[in-house]
Amino acid sequence: MLRSRVLGTGSYVPEKVLTNAELESMVETSDDWISSRTGIRERRVAVEESTSDMAARAAKAALKESGVSPKDIDLIVVGTVTPEMAFPSTACAVQSQLGIRAGAAAFDVSAACSGFLYALDIADKYLKAGGVKKALVIGVDRFSQLLDWKDRSTCVLFGDGAGAVVLSAEKGAKGVLSCHIHADGKHWEMLYAKSGLQPSPFDKREAEPAAIRMNGNETFKIAVRTMGQAIKEVLDDTGIKPEDIALLIPHQANLRIINAIRERLDLPEDRVFTNLDKFGNTSAGSIPLALDEAAKQGRVKDGDIVLFVAFGGGLTWASAAIKW
Numbered sequence: 608m609l610r611s612r613v614l615g616t617g618s619y620v621p622e623k624v625l626t627n628a629e630l631e632s633m634v635e636t637s638d639d640w641i642s643s644r645t646g647i648r649e650r651r652v653a654v655e656e657s658t659s660d661m662a663a664r665a666a667k668a669a670l671k672e673s674g675v676s677p678k679d680i681d682l683i684v685v686g687t688v689t690p691e692m693a694f695p696s697t698a699c700a701v702q703s704q705l706g707i708r709a710g711a712a713a714f715d716v717s718a719a720c721s722g723f724l725y726a727l728d729i730a731d732k733y734l735k736a737g738g739v740k741k742a743l744v745i746g747v748d749r750f751s752q753l754l755d756w757k758d759r760s761t762c763v764l765f766g767d768g769a770g771a772v773v774l775s776a777e778k779g780a781k782g783v784l785s786c787h788i789h790a791d792g793k794h795w796e797m798l799y800a801k802s803g804l805q806p807s808p809f810d811k812r813e814a815e816p817a818a819i820r821m822n823g824n825e826t827f828k829i830a831v832r833t834m835g836q837a838i839k840e841v842l843d844d845t846g847i848k849p850e851d852i853a854l855l856i857p858h859q860a861n862l863r864i865i866n867a868i869r870e871r872l873d874l875p876e877d878r879v880f881t882n883l884d885k886f887g888n889t890s891a892g893s894i895p896l897a898l899d900e901a902a903k904q905g906r907v908k909d910g911d912i913v914l915f916v917a918f919g920g921g922l923t924w925a926s927a928a929i930k931w
């Protein structure tokens with residue numbers, strides 16, 4: 608049986624650091640409010656890098672680590688909701704920037720904070736089916752452009768960043784064991800951002816600025832419940848028990864959400880990876896950025912079972928298990 612094995616990981620964050628203290632001078636907030644409610648202390652903000660620049664830099668690092676040539680990539684899937692162009696896709700821009708062979712398939716997936724796991728699920732299915740041998744899966748978002756910087760309830764939560772993995776279809780026990788993606792569009796108003804498209808001369812609807820709107824309280828409760836169910840789904844599907852999980856890498860939105868999930872699974876703190884204190888919520892970038900940091904720190908070892916869970920606008924949610 609073919610499995611999608613991770614051959615390399617990579618990530619990219621912009622150099623500019625925006626601390627909670629700096630936000631205090633922009634909106635009525637405090638370091639204490641932000642860090643106690645979310646766990647976030649600082650985040651990165653893109654200055655010159657576009658979404659595709661960030662994606663390409665993360666992907667370049669993943670390719671380098673994997674030893675796979677851009678000429679051998681058959682498929683590029685990018686999870687993002689902040690592409691700088693309506694078309695071509697961010698995936699096509701990455702293909703061009705990295706010199707990935709003409710003829711490879713390339714497209715973006717829109718699933719907000721679940722974007723990377725959605726992209727992983729799609730790539731995994733192509734790899735298992737046999738037509739695709741090597742795939743590049745990227746999660747990237749540049750939320751600094753999608754924020755209302757006067758709205759303290761959202762602008763303190765997000766940051767910019769990207770992460771990527773190179774997958775290869777290989778026989779054996781290692782690789783993606785299970786992956787599940789879901790959505791429930793009826794709750795879209797809980798968490799959304801208009802795209803900022805211009806009204807046409809014939810438009811009867813009011814134009815709305817491109818900015819995130821979120822019902823934080825409700826989103827919080829649904830996120831805890833839904834991510835708990837998503838983890839159960841992957842455990843039931845694979846027979847993995849909570850004690851077999853070497854590392855859980857959850858979407859990095861809020862430390863209180865992550866702690867609630869950890870307590871439900873009865874996992875010790877050292878088996879749950881977090882880096883939201885440094886990067887905030889980077890949306891689709893969050894999970895692959897955390898995975899790359901965990902791998903570089905030696906927190907993911909040969910044969911380890913690594914679990915992933917995400918939740919975001921849509922509403923969307925997803926989970927996956929990988930044997931490293």
Ligand code: ACO
Binds near residue numbers: 761890
């Ligand atoms: N600084 C100071 N005070 C603030 C701030 C701020 N930055 N933001 C809100 N407040 C105030 C509110 O106005 C409110 O004041 P009031 O009581 O006088 O009305 C008070 O703080 C409490 O606000 P709550 O919204 O109830 O605070 P809560 O404890 O729920 O925390 C938060 C808010 C951090 C947003 C939390 O609800 C959360 O993390 N929600 C989930 C976010 C999430 O997971 N999103 C999904 C992924 S994102 C994606 O898909 C794009």
